[in-house]
Amino acid sequence: MSGRRGKQPNRTEPAALDRRPPWAIVYAARDDGISPGLTFLDACPGKVDAEFGAVLDAVAGAPPPAFSGGGKWEAMHGDMGGYYEIRLTGPGREQFRLFCLLENGTDAQLTERGLHKPALAVITGLRKPWRTTLSANDYAGVRKLGDAYLARLPRRVAT
Amino acid sequence: MTRLDTSLHDRRRAERLRDPEYREAYEQASHEIAQTDQVIRTLDALRVEMGVSKAELARRINRNPSSIRRLFTAQQARPELALVAAIADALGAEVRVVPTTPAAKKVVRERAGSDRDPVAA
Numbered sequence: 001m002s003g004r005r006g007k008q009p010n011r012t013e014p015a016a017l018d019r020r021p022p023w024a025i026v027y028a029a030r031d032d033g034i035s036p037g038l039t040f041l042d043a044c045p046g047k048v049d050a051e052f053g054a055v056l057d058a059v060a061g062a063p064p065p066a067f068s069g070g071g072k073w074e075a076m077h078g079d080m081g082g083y084y085e086i087r088l089t090g091p092g093r094e095q096f097r098l099f100c101l102l103e104n105g106t107d108a109q110l111t112e113r114g115l116h117k118p119a120l121a122v123i124t125g126l127r128k129p130w131r132t133t134l135s136a137n138d139y140a141g142v143r144k145l146g147d148a149y150l151a152r153l154p155r156r157v158a159t
Numbered sequence: 160m161t162r163l164d165t166s167l168h169d170r171r172r173a174e175r176l177r178d179p180e181y182r183e184a185y186e187q188a189s190h191e192i193a194q195t196d197q198v199i200r201t202l203d204a205l206r207v208e209m210g211v212s213k214a215e216l217a218r219r220i221n222r223n224p225s226s227i228r229r230l231f232t233a234q235q236a237r238p239e240l241a242l243v244a245a246i247a248d249a250l251g252a253e254v255r256v257v258p259t260t261p262a263a264k265k266v267v268r269e270r271a272g273s274d275r276d277p278v279a280a
Contacts, residue, residue, distance in 0.1 A: 025168035038167075050184035053172055058192045064233060067199040070192030071237040075229075114163035154161040 017107045017117055022060040024119035026103070027158040028149040035158035036145055037098065040125030048090045052098050052125075055086045060120055064102065080139055083123070083146065093130035099123045099142045101150070114154025121157075123149060198254070199238060203231045205250045219249040 027035040041049050055069045062068040064075075069086065076083040076099075086098040103110065103119040110118065123146045126138055149155060175181045206216055213231065217224040222242070230238055230246075240254075247254050258264065 024165040026163070026165050027167060038171075046178070046181050047184040050175070050181045051188040053175070054185050054188035054192055056168070057172070058189065058196065059233075062196065062200075067203065067231055067233045068196055069233060070188075070195040071233075072192070073233055075234040111160060114161045115165070116162055119165065154163060157163055157165065158167055159164040 017110055017115075019118060021063055022057070023063050024103075024115065024117050025056050025060050025122065026115075026119050026155070027122045028101075028124075028145065029156045029158045030145070030148065031156070033156075033158075035122075036124035037122035038158050040098070040127075041122075044096060044125070044127075045090050048088055048096050051088050052086055052096070055088075056098075056100075056120060056122070063118065063120070079136075079143070083142070089130075090127075095128045095130060095132075096125065097127070097134070098125040099146070101146055103155075112153055114157075121149065121155070195238070198243060199230065202243070202246050202250065202252070205252055206231075206246075209250060211250065216246065216249060220245040 027038045029035045041052060044052065051072075055072050059069045059073050064084075072086050072088060074085055074087060076085055080099075082101065084100045084102065086100070088096045088098075090096050099122075101121045101123060103113060103115055103121050105113075105118075110116070124142055126134055126142070128134055172185075176185060206213070211219075213227045214224045217227040220242075222245075226242070227246075228234070230242065244254050
């Protein structure tokens, strides 16, 4: 074709990440490859596991700041600021908690973490009898896992 | 650049959904969640449409502005029905329970019948 210009040079900039929902859902893994969140879910009664899955999918489909998760997804405060928890009640009123972090940021930040889109990161879960409370040590254990997960670039997730 | 495989959740869900009990629990939970989410998002959309700020809405129903902000951004779990009804009223709307399809009602009746204790009934 006359007038055609030379071949376009290859673009070096990476394509922008797809930020449209649903976000990804990942399970944080420790250095030994074990994912405490996945282990927790696998040990939950089937109905509770199913409900956790439904809440995660709902939130991933309409991530914060939208209202999502049917009132079972809640931002935590104080020492647990930055974490979100899903609160469910199981058989015998046993209480189940799943602790998550949001993975969002610039394209460069997400790419550095190994993510191709924003994500919900499941860190771990805890269960307790009705009308009891989780201890400061319990929460410290969650944060320890979360800190270890956040310290890794790229992230280590269960596959 | 490392790109993580983030497909585990989808694969796990697909595998679990093969179990009919899991599927029923998942679908029931999803339906309940969707209903709650829709109510809150509809109220927030109505608020925006009417040009009412969260602070103004809170003032109208005599609530702390932070409670309204937390509600609409899912920062607080389990919205109270009384709060939802008050917000609806302040926005010139109302909360209704709408019966679902006859087919759905039939399923509910059948389930109630199979669960009924013959002595107590």
